[in-house]
Amino acid sequence: MGHGEELVIADGHFPTHQFNDTVVRADGLSVADMLDAILPLLELDAYDPAPVITMEAVEGDSLDPKVEGSYAAAIERHSDLNPKISRLERFAFYDRVEKAHAVVATGDLNKYANIILKKGVTPV
Numbered sequence: 001m002g003h004g005e006e007l008v009i010a011d012g013h014f015p016t017h018q019f020n021d022t023v024v025r026a027d028g029l030s031v032a033d034m035l036d037a038i039l040p041l042l043e044l045d046a047y048d049p050a051p052v053i054t055m056e057a058v059e060g061d062s063l064d065p066k067v068e069g070s071y072a073a074a075i076e077r078h079s080d081l082n083p084k085i086s087r088l089e090r091f092a093f094y095d096r097v098e099k100a101h102a103v104v105a106t107g108d109l110n111k112y113a114n115i116i117l118k119k120g121v122t123p124v
Contacts, residue, residue, distance in 0.1 A: 003121045004045065005101040009034045011113035012106060019094055022102040030108040031115060032070040038104075038117070039078035045120035050086035053116040055093045067110045081120075088116075 001007065009031045010016050016023045026034055045051040052075060057063045068085055076082050088096065096116055097103060106113075 001042075001101045001119050003119055004048075005119050006096065006099070007038070007042070007117045007119065008097050008100045008103040009038070009115050009117070010097075010103050010105050011108040011110060013109070013111065014103075014105070014114050016103045016105040019097040020100055020103045024102060024104045026104050027107040029106050031067075031106050031110070031113045032074055032108075034104055034106055035071060035074035035115070036078070039074060042117060043120040043122050044075075044079050044081045044083060045118040046081055047120070048118050050083070051081070051118040051120065052083050053086045053088050053093070053096070053118075055112050055114050056087040056089050057112055058090055061111070063112050064110060067113050071115060085115075 011031060054068060072085060093114065100116065
């Protein structure tokens, strides 16, 4: 991946192959596990005000704050940047997934557990 490219970590409900041809399977892991594995190796984009994005809940549905809380904790553990997590409307999120470098498909069963990470410049 080059800087500015995006990586999607998807939950087990996400139709990964419908939106991107480059899918890596990680069925036995949660999205939070993948963040702990990937973030020590992936520098977040310091030039983008929203390098970490999750999906907004559909009207009438709700987000589980523990899910985003676990993501924020992983980001804080592994990123000096520690950006605020942004949210995108469902179909705008799908559009981003189509343009992403790759999707990691996890077995996470939490609703709205999908996240996009924008890669920055790797420090020397």
